[in-house]
Amino acid sequence: MRRGPGRPPSSHAQRAIRAAAARLFARHGYSGTSVRDIAAGAGVDPALVNRHFGSKEGLFLATMSVDEDFRGLVDGPLGELGRAILTRVVTRMDGPGGGVFAALVGALALPEVRAHLARSTDEHVVGPLARRLSGPDADLRARLVGAQLHGLLFSLHVSPDPELAQRPRAEVLDAYARALQALIDDPTA
């Protein structure tokens, strides 16, 4: 939180609302969390939530982001990039990020949530990857890697496949990495 002139200091209530919202949204989703629940969790009056964040949607957008989970995902040697991408993203998402991703998917009916997920994926994954790939259709292949990534996160955290979730992560990542690598490698080489 930046303080200083030109920006009002965030009150204790604001921080408490943020913390309660981050916890409840990640755990129970957007529609499963009421503004009154968040206010109760933060120990403040329900009206304060909209006072500080404009609306329930505004608070959701202020607290739920996958930018930190996606940043830097496609750095590293191209030859083993599939495995590297999956190791990083799954490790991060096994923390609180998994709930954040699931909450975002559950709130995709909100246009701003759609925009956030699309922008974050483009900015941190598809864009940087497309610039690094060689061979034909680099942009298309990078976008499909993004689709694969969403597919695995979906099956682990949004609509969890129990059999998949219980297996040793290393086995799952090794197998899925082969599929990612099939799009990362130059098909003409």
Add this chain to the structure above:
Amino acid sequence: MRRGPGRPPSSHAQRAIRAAAARLFARHGYSGTSVRDIAAGAGVDPALVNRHFGSKEGLFLATMSVDEDFRGLVDGPLGELGRAILTRVVTRMDGPGGGVFAALVGALALPEVRAHLARSTDEHVVGPLARRLSGPDADLRARLVGAQLHGLLFSLHVSPDPELAQRPRAEVLDAYARALQALIDDPTA
């Protein structure tokens, strides 16, 4: 609709409610469609909806299913199965099925919706595919093909990537089919 003894005939109102619900849920999602909207679209009283289908959730489950879109998806020669799966599912989902899938994902907060999507994927895709695959980890590889499938449908219909959606379908399917095939082929062969 089957008629006959032992089964009460479905009234005109029931059919009208079904039709309106299928259209509105697929177009505006679960939370974006109110029971009153559906009743208005069907030209009936709002109370009739819950009278006939128990609840909004009951009506949703009675009208939104991907069984028809997923059935028979993994039939055909193993050597080109990746391409065949994608051609079939994308063709079907470019019709009304795309909206149905998106609506189901948007309603995954409901446990019964989760169960339906998991069961349908297992019954029509993962199960039959696992029984056909040779080589190690057949079950794991089949589950990951399911994850890939969800990933593409997600990027085409749930959180649509405009660049991906506008490209010629053949290009997209050819490239993604390589990634599916990497899990279908026996890795030790």
Add this chain to the structure above:
DNA sequence: GTCTATACCTTGATAGAC
């Protein structure tokens, strides 16, 4: 500027009349 109390509207659901 920060917080509280309160009221309003939409929506899912139900009870009971006809």
Add this chain to the structure above:
DNA sequence: GTCTATCAAGGTATAGAC
């Protein structure tokens, strides 16, 4: 079998206290 009346929950806006 169908409709009217009504309730509870929840998102939102506003008036006013401190």
